[in-house]
Amino acid sequence: MTGSMGDGSNPTESRPRNPILVALDVPTGEDAVRLARELSPHVGGFKVGLELLTGPGPAIVGVIGRLGKPVFADAKLHDIPNTVRAAARHLGEAGARWVTAHAAGGRAMLEAAVEGLREGAGARAAGILAITVLTSLDQDALAATGVAATPGKLAAVRARLAREAGCEGVITSVRELGVISDVAPQLLRVTPGIRPVGVDSHDQARAATPAEGMERGAHYLVIGRAITGAPEPGRAALDILSGLDLPGTSPGS
Ligand code: C5P
Numbered sequence: 001m002t003g004s005m006g007d008g009s010n011p012t013e014s015r016p017r018n019p020i021l022v023a024l025d026v027p028t029g030e031d032a033v034r035l036a037r038e039l040s041p042h043v044g045g046f047k048v049g050l051e052l053l054t055g056p057g058p059a060i061v062g063v064i065g066r067l068g069k070p071v072f073a074d075a076k077l078h079d080i081p082n083t084v085r086a087a088a089r090h091l092g093e094a095g096a097r098w099v100t101a102h103a104a105g106g107r108a109m110l111e112a113a114v115e116g117l118r119e120g121a122g123a124r125a126a127g128i129l130a131i132t133v134l135t136s137l138d139q140d141a142l143a144a145t146g147v148a149a150t151p152g153k154l155a156a157v158r159a160r161l162a163r164e165a166g167c168e169g170v171i172t173s174v175r176e177l178g179v180i181s182d183v184a185p186q187l188l189r190v191t192p193g194i195r196p197v198g199v200d201s202h203d204q205a206r207a208a209t210p211a212e213g214m215e216r217g218a219h220y221l222v223i224g225r226a227i228t229g230a231p232e233p234g235r236a237a238l239d240i241l242s243g244l245d246l247p248g249t250s251p252g253s
Helices: 029-042 050-054 059-065 081-094 107-121 139-144 151-164 174-183 210-215 233-244
Strands: 020-023 045-048 071-077 098-102 127-131 169-171 188-191 220-223
Touching (some): 020 029, 020 233, 029 045, 029 059, 045 059, 059 071, 059 081, 071 081, 081 107, 098 107, 107 151, 174 188, 210 220, 210 233
Parallel strands (some): 020 045, 020 220, 098 127
């Protein structure tokens, strides 16, 4: 299940026609479904995070998925392999196309996540996205946890580990897209921290524009408030998409 865009193609050779994954960071399932219905024709998929997974629960993945776009369960799994396998299996059964797990959990844990998700998803395409290094951790913060490597070096080591463990891709900041393309080009690269020009950066310290994200090699852009907080979310998504100037892109593709 590695290296596919849902259609079996290699992510280094082709990109999704619509790279926008909207982060549905809203408090209730009703809010999430309302937004997802409005946005579904204009985006490539949806991200369901811990707020929804621990509020309405994992069934929300299936509810959103039935709108016809892939759903990425940002569960940030990090535990012993047996527990992670079971959690990933549940998310696969719920309909997740992708599930996140921390690469810091080690190879056996990532392999367990890959296996559990595959078991849960059955015949459907599904893959683990490994979180390489949290963007909230700079070198000093890493050192304080006993990790001497720079964020870039650590991202490279963990991207290799993710590939070896059978993960489909990684979650990575814009600044580490280059190093990950070099060391593990087979991996799908999914990038948060995106802000169109002129949109408030909120709490994102080093935001990049959608075009920068794509130019630096992202396959998917995770975009939340720049779309969900806009007066017309559908219009905001379309504006971002048209600004990307992707070959063959059409709304809703
Ligand atoms: O609203 P905004 O576009 O900042 O949302 C970004 C989404 O990506 C949020 O759901 C956030 O949890 C997630 N994310 C992030 N930075 C990371 C990892 C995940 O912003 N390093």
